[in-house]
Amino acid sequence: MAFLRAALGWLVATGTLGVVVSIWPSLAGPFRATHAHMGVLGFFLGMVMGVAFWMLPRPGGIKQTSWEAATFLLLQAGLVLRVVAEPWWRMTGDRAVQAAFVVSGLLLLGAMVVFGLAMSKRVVTLATIREKGLGRRRAAAPQEGESEGKG
Numbered sequence: 001m002a003f004l005r006a007a008l009g010w011l012v013a014t015g016t017l018g019v020v021v022s023i024w025p026s027l028a029g030p031f032r033a034t035h036a037h038m039g040v041l042g043f044f045l046g047m048v049m050g051v052a053f054w055m056l057p058r059p060g061g062i063k064q065t066s067w068e069a070a071t072f073l074l075l076q077a078g079l080v081l082r083v084v085a086e087p088w089w090r091m092t093g094d095r096a097v098q099a100a101f102v103v104s105g106l107l108l109l110g111a112m113v114v115f116g117l118a119m120s121k122r123v124v125t126l127a128t129i130r131e132k133g134l135g136r137r138r139a140a141a142p143q144e145g146e147s148e149g150k151g
Contacts, residue, residue, distance in 0.1 A: 003050025010042025030090040067118035078107030
């Protein structure tokens with residue numbers, strides 16, 4: 001649920017920045033890419049990741065709390081750093097700030113890699129599920145006097 005709540009926070013922040021830039025158009029240049037990152041990575045990607053961790057099948061009942069936490073922390077840290085460093089770097093060209101901007105990209109990439117690895121453990125074929133006995137429980141054998149296929 002943290003993913004979904006954070007995604008909604010990024011949606012509001014993205015809209016707020018859009019209004020600010022509308023009021024002060026001179027800020028459009030340094031904040032254009034930041035605005036896009038907030039919406040696409042903060043809201044959209046955060047929502048996709050949150051829904052995936054919440055709703056995608058969990059073969060064998062796997063729990064991925066550490067994968068989910070790592071993905072969430074990397075994504076949020078990368079976004080916060082990006083929101084600060086990106087416009088600052090675009091306005092000043094400062095090399096130290098550029099380094100922070102690059103680190104934000106690495107954190108975001110890290111979130112995507114961890115997410116990809118976590119989801120790869122959930123995406124399995126039906127044959128694999130049957131082979132390993134994963135997934136839903138099998139139906140109980142018909143009781144005496146019942147025939148298969150009749151309810």
